[in-house]
Amino acid sequence: MSTTEAKAKTFVAAEIAKHNTRNDIWIVINNDVYDVTGFLEEHPGGEEVILEYAGKDATEAFEDIGHSEDARDLLKGLMIGRLEGDAPKDAQQTGAGADADHVHLRQKQNSSSWGLLVPLALAVAVVAYKMYA
Ligand code: HEM
Known part of the structure; x- marks a missing residue:
């Protein structure tokens, strides 16, 4: 080397x-x-x-x-x-496309992780409701 x-x-x-x-x-x-x-x-x-x-x-x-x-x-x-x-x-x-694409990609990745949180929170809420109701 x-x-x-x-x-x-x-x-x-x-x-x-x-x-x-x-x-x-x-x-x-x-x-x-x-x-x-x-x-x-x-x-x-x-x-x-x-x-x-x-x-x-x-x-x-x-x-x-x-x-x-x-x-x-x-x-x-x-x-x-x-x-x-x-x-x-x-x-x-x-x-200008190249950089803009990356920004979009990053935004997509961010939003998809947030997108997972919502159904997850809902599922927890449903389970909690069933346990206590
Ligand atoms: C100095 C830099 C580069 C070297 C040493 C290089 C070398 C090679 C070599 C040896 C191949 C034959 C296949 C292989 O062994 O993988 C190849 C194929 C190819 N290279 Fe590069 N490459 C360079 C840069 C680039 C760049 C910047 C691009 C941009 C897109 C590119 C696009 C391609 C494509 C499309 C093929 C496929 C050709 C075919 O199979 O028909 N190369 N390159």
Whole structure:
């Protein structure tokens, strides 16, 4: 592991965001920074999907696909450093949808746990009523 640590330079989001063209493209996955310029053409999933994340955080997209161990091994060779500070939030440029979806998801999760409490309280009330009535 010392080999990867040796090249663990750190980059801030603003710096990463500058590398957003086909000829100079960096992406962030799990807070590691990757120079995928040379890899673009070789990507089995095509160039376009990676280009969408040029200079941005591609963690979710990368994980959602369920990339193989081989893919993860490939990543190791492309790493140029670590992200310092906040993740590049520029994903919003491609559409405000991404973050909004997360907020909705969180709200849904919250409301479903509250939703369970109501029938539970009702059941307790019914049992209590039957016991004492
Ligand atoms: C540097 C980052 C990436 C590497 C090293 C990488 C590597 C690979 C590899 C090796 C495969 C072949 C299947 C496998 O082994 O899992 C693959 C497939 C695929 N990748 Fe990536 N990938 C990267 C980033 C991304 C990103 C950001 C996306 C965005 C959605 C993406 C989407 C896909 C898709 C859709 C396939 C499936 C292609 C198919 O089976 O037809 N990849 N990738």
